[in-house]
Amino acid sequence: MSNNPIGIFDSGVGGTSIWKEIHQLLPHEHSIYLADSFNAPYGPKGTEIITELSIKNTELLLKKGCKLIVVACNTATTNAIAYLRQSYDVPFIGIEPAIKPAALNTKSNAVGILATKGTLSSTLFSETSGRFANNVKVIEREGKGIVELIENGKLYSDNMKLLLSQYLEPMLEANIDYLVLGCTHYPYLIPMLLELLPPHVKIIDSGEAVARQTKAVLTENDLLNTEITTPKLEFYTNGSMDVMRSLLGEGFNVEYLKF
Numbered sequence: 001m002s003n004n005p006i007g008i009f010d011s012g013v014g015g016t017s018i019w020k021e022i023h024q025l026l027p028h029e030h031s032i033y034l035a036d037s038f039n040a041p042y043g044p045k046g047t048e049i050i051t052e053l054s055i056k057n058t059e060l061l062l063k064k065g066c067k068l069i070v071v072a073c074n075t076a077t078t079n080a081i082a083y084l085r086q087s088y089d090v091p092f093i094g095i096e097p098a099i100k101p102a103a104l105n106t107k108s109n110a111v112g113i114l115a116t117k118g119t120l121s122s123t124l125f126s127e128t129s130g131r132f133a134n135n136v137k138v139i140e141r142e143g144k145g146i147v148e149l150i151e152n153g154k155l156y157s158d159n160m161k162l163l164l165s166q167y168l169e170p171m172l173e174a175n176i177d178y179l180v181l182g183c184t185h186y187p188y189l190i191p192m193l194l195e196l197l198p199p200h201v202k203i204i205d206s207g208e209a210v211a212r213q214t215k216a217v218l219t220e221n222d223l224l225n226t227e228i229t230t231p232k233l234e235f236y237t238n239g240s241m242d243v244m245r246s247l248l249g250e251g252f253n254v255e256y257l258k259f
Contacts, residue, residue: 002223005030005232006214007066009057012040012151013237013244014185015072018095021207022070022214023233029218029225030232032064036259037239041147042075043116043183050118054080058088060259064234067223070214071095072184074206075118078125091217096128097182098204103133105202106178110137112171115182117142125182139174141167143183150185153243161192168196181205188247 006029008019013035023031034057042050054076061069070093071077071084077094085092097119102111111133119125120140129138149160171179179201181187187205197203218224225231236257237244244254 001067002225003030003227004065004067005032005234006068006070006218007032007034007061007064008070008072009034009036009054009061009076010072010184011042011053011075012037012147012185012239013247014147014150014183014188015070016244016247017187017205018070018072018184018207018210021211023231025211025215026218026225028228028231032061032066032234033236034061034259035235035237035239035244037151037237037243040151040239041116042073043118043142043147045118047079047122050076051080051083054084055087056259058084062088062090066090068093068214068218068221070210072210074182074184075116075122078119078122091221091223093210093214093217095184095206095210097125097180098206098209099129099138099180100132102178102180102204103136103138106136108175108177109135110139110174110176111178111180112139112141112168112174112176113180113182114141114143114167114186115180116147117144119182137174139171139176141171143167143186146189147183147185150188151239151243153240153246155188156192160189161196164189164192164196168193172198177201179203
């Protein structure tokens, strides 16, 4: 099993930001990435549909022999990971907005969270926020329209800049000093966010922590690939191959797969 691939799925191309962190930390691991761009975004969908889509993605990755599955989607994690863990024997790694470090380190006592509707309205998010950010002012904003623009290849468009300015305005008025990115598509916005935010505002995403957790769980379960080989890296999408290629960079093969 240790030579089997890590499986990663997301409601589109955003989770490639997580894949990059995992690949950097675990360069010899084989991996299969599944972008369910046809059904993006998951955020506005209800828990039942999000769970059904997560089951479909999980079963496809299991058929391809994956030894561990990373749910590289905040919305799928907060709505479906408990069910997935109960239903399948492989380990699952989830993604949660990094509220804890922001709440513990804020000096202004105000943090901003940009996330999808599905994440912000979930029980898991509410519990995490209540546990770590009770005494901190949390300014939540649903990043409506952001995932759609990224999935349509309009990452650096004027529309994107306008949306971000609107979502950041109430956060800046509240004097936030941390911005938590609660969707795996959002790290691709960091260059633009750095232009729009004052220099003292720190941006936090979950990618590096997820990679460390993936390594820890593989180690615990004796699933680390100990062979020093060139890894097989597979990328599948049921949306635009060009958009995924533009985010991954050159040298990666992206295939269209109807699922």
